[in-house]
Amino acid sequence: MVDSRLFSGIYSGKTVFLTGHTGFKGAWLAEWLTQLGASVTGFSNELWPPPSLFAALGLENRVRHVIGDVRNAAAIHAAVADCQPDFVFHLAAQSLVRRSYSVPTETFAVNVMGTVNLLDAVRHLATAPAVVVVTSDKCYENREWIYGYREEDQMGGHDPYSASKGCAELVASSFRRSFFQTAGSAPVATARAGNVIGGGDWAEDRILPDCIRSLMNGQPITARRPAATRPWQHVLEPLSGYLWLGALLASGSAESSAYNFGPERGSTRNVGELVSEVLKHWPGTWTSPAAGGDVHEAGLLSLAIDKAHHSLRWRPVWSFERAVEATVEWYRAVTTGQSDALHRTHADISQYCESAQALGLEWARG
Numbered sequence: 001m002v003d004s005r006l007f008s009g010i011y012s013g014k015t016v017f018l019t020g021h022t023g024f025k026g027a028w029l030a031e032w033l034t035q036l037g038a039s040v041t042g043f044s045n046e047l048w049p050p051p052s053l054f055a056a057l058g059l060e061n062r063v064r065h066v067i068g069d070v071r072n073a074a075a076i077h078a079a080v081a082d083c084q085p086d087f088v089f090h091l092a093a094q095s096l097v098r099r100s101y102s103v104p105t106e107t108f109a110v111n112v113m114g115t116v117n118l119l120d121a122v123r124h125l126a127t128a129p130a131v132v133v134v135t136s137d138k139c140y141e142n143r144e145w146i147y148g149y150r151e152e153d154q155m156g157g158h159d160p161y162s163a164s165k166g167c168a169e170l171v172a173s174s175f176r177r178s179f180f181q182t183a184g185s186a187p188v189a190t191a192r193a194g195n196v197i198g199g200g201d202w203a204e205d206r207i208l209p210d211c212i213r214s215l216m217n218g219q220p221i222t223a224r225r226p227a228a229t230r231p232w233q234h235v236l237e238p239l240s241g242y243l244w245l246g247a248l249l250a251s252g253s254a255e256s257s258a259y260n261f262g263p264e265r266g267s268t269r270n271v272g273e274l275v276s277e278v279l280k281h282w283p284g285t286w287t288s289p290a291a292g293g294d295v296h297e298a299g300l301l302s303l304a305i306d307k308a309h310h311s312l313r314w315r316p317v318w319s320f321e322r323a324v325e326a327t328v329e330w331y332r333a334v335t336t337g338q339s340d341a342l343h344r345t346h347a348d349i350s351q352y353c354e355s356a357q358a359l360g361l362e363w364a365r366g
Contacts, residue, residue, distance in 0.1 A: 002349055003366040004037040010247040012037030017085035017129070019043045019070060019118060020092035021063065024201040025134075027053040028235050029089060029242065030063055031345055036243075041083040043076065044092060045069040053200030056334075056341035070114030073121075080121035087246050088131040088186075090118050093165075097138070098205045100161035101295050111164035112171060119175040119188065128186035130249035132242050133172045137192050137231065137262065137303050138162040148231075148265070148304030151192075151258040159295070169258065176256055187249040187256045191242050194262040194303055197323060198235030199330025199348065200341060207271055211278050211286075212331045221279075221286035226272035229300045233263040234323035236352045237316050244314055244363040254312060262303030267320035277321060281328040314363070317356045326351070 004012040016033055020026040021042025033040050040063040047055065047067075054060070064083075068075040070092045080088070093111050094100065100107040115133060122131055140149040141156025155170060157163030169190055176188045197208045204210075207223065214221040241261035248254035269277075275286045308314045318326065326348055333339040339347075356364035 002032070002035040002353055005366045006036060006353060007243050007247045007363050008251070010250060011243070014086040015039045015041070015083060016087045016089065017041050017043065017080055017083045018089045018091065021059070022047055022052070022054040023091065023095070024053055024203065025196060025235055025239070026091045027057055027059060027200065028198065028345070029091065029239050030059050031057055032239060032243070032349055034062055035349065040064065041066060041079070041085070043068050043079050051202045053341065056200065057345060058342060070117055071109050073117040076117045077121040077124065080125065084125070084127065085129045087250065088122060088129050089242060089246065090115065090131070090133045094161065096203060096205055097159050097161045097297060098295060100159055100164070104160040107160045108164045108167070112167045115168045115171045119172065122186050123175070123179045128184060130246050131186050131188040132246050133168065133188065133190045134242065135168050135190050135192050136162070136165040137194050137260070137301060138298070139165040139169050139192055142298045142301060144298070144300045146300070148262070148302040150304045151260060151307055159297070180256065189245055189249055189254065189256050190258045191238065191245060192258065192260050192303070193238035194231030194233045196235045196238060197232060197327045199327055199334065199344060207274060208327060211275060215282045215284045216335060221275055221284060223271050223275050223286055223288050225297065226275070226288045227270050227299065228297065229268060229270045231262045231268045231301065231303050232274060232320055232323065233267060233316060234318050234326055236349065237261065237263065237318065240317070240356065240363060241308060241314050244312060247363070248312060259308045259312065260303045260305050261308055261314070262305045263316045263320065267323070268302040269320060274324065277324040278328055281325055282332060315361065317352060317359060317361070
């Protein structure tokens with residue numbers, strides 16, 4: 001099991017309110033928090049049908065599972081008030097770029113008004129929790145720069161998903177300046193992660209789950225845009241950043257502002273390179289369809305992580321190659337019955353923490 005003294009031991013015995021706990025990143029975070037000794041209340045509007053990482057981990061029996069919709073202000077106000085959390089992590093979202101073209105109203109309602117409702121609920125608490133609002137690296141106005149985007153760069157977004165995440169950042173900034181400036185008020189920070197991979201993600205129209213589905217079915221992988229370049233990172237990388245940011249906010253050691261949590265520069269690779277790396281661990285083939293007729297997606301995106309490095313003393317742990325290896329091996333082990341999802345997830349968290357300890361990272365000291 002993971003040492004509960006990680007992250008300065010701050011989560012042991014504490015109450016955490018986590019939105020989006022039934023999603024991919026939310027389930028990983030809920031699992032890690034329970035290992036750290038936290039009492040987790042999860043708030044999500046639905047249980048996804050199998051395969052579901054949340055279900056595979058058996059989290060429904062180990063966290064306080066509240067079904068609700070962040071678009072319902074009364075429901076989230078009641079859930080937050082009932083929980084009386086020490087920490088809030090807001091991950092609930094419509095998280096797919098391509099889906100946002102089909103459901104733009106839902107995307108903006110969930111990602112923008114959901115954030116409004118959550119922060120409004122927090123401001124009515126008698127005791128202020130530390131709050132981390134998770135947005136996206138796609139919140140920036142993407143100019144196809146070769147440079148990594150920094151926290152002070154302009155918000156924007158071509159597609160509804162990206163624009164909604166830029167809006168969520170503006171919401172958090174407005175609430176921070178309007179309601180959370182007085183002594184004793186909640187410290188509120190936002191976190192912008194890179195493109196996350198890891199075991200247990202079964203979402204449609206994400207390249208890594210698409211790879212796994214094709215390989216499981218013995219079919220060639222279809223890479224829609226092999227030249228598209230993204231900052232790939234294992235799911236545990238941004239989660240370690242969220243947890244450390246929350247710990248430092250609670251102790252008064254981090255400012256309430258925005259932070260990028262991305263990989264090292266060498267992990268910003270194109271889709272073709274990602275697929276080729278996957279095939280080193282699960283042999284198969286891949287193809288790319290003819291260009292044209294598809295919705296717009298950014299061609300180049302990378303993040304600058306200097307602020308998190310210098311202000312939070314955080315840095316990524318696993319290389320691009322190690323992140324892909326861990327991800328593919330999770331799927332191979334679980335889908336072939338060599339391991340169950342819970343044991344494999346525990347193993348990945350333990351190995352990640354050991355790697356962080358070897359690097360001497362402050363959050364990983366037991």
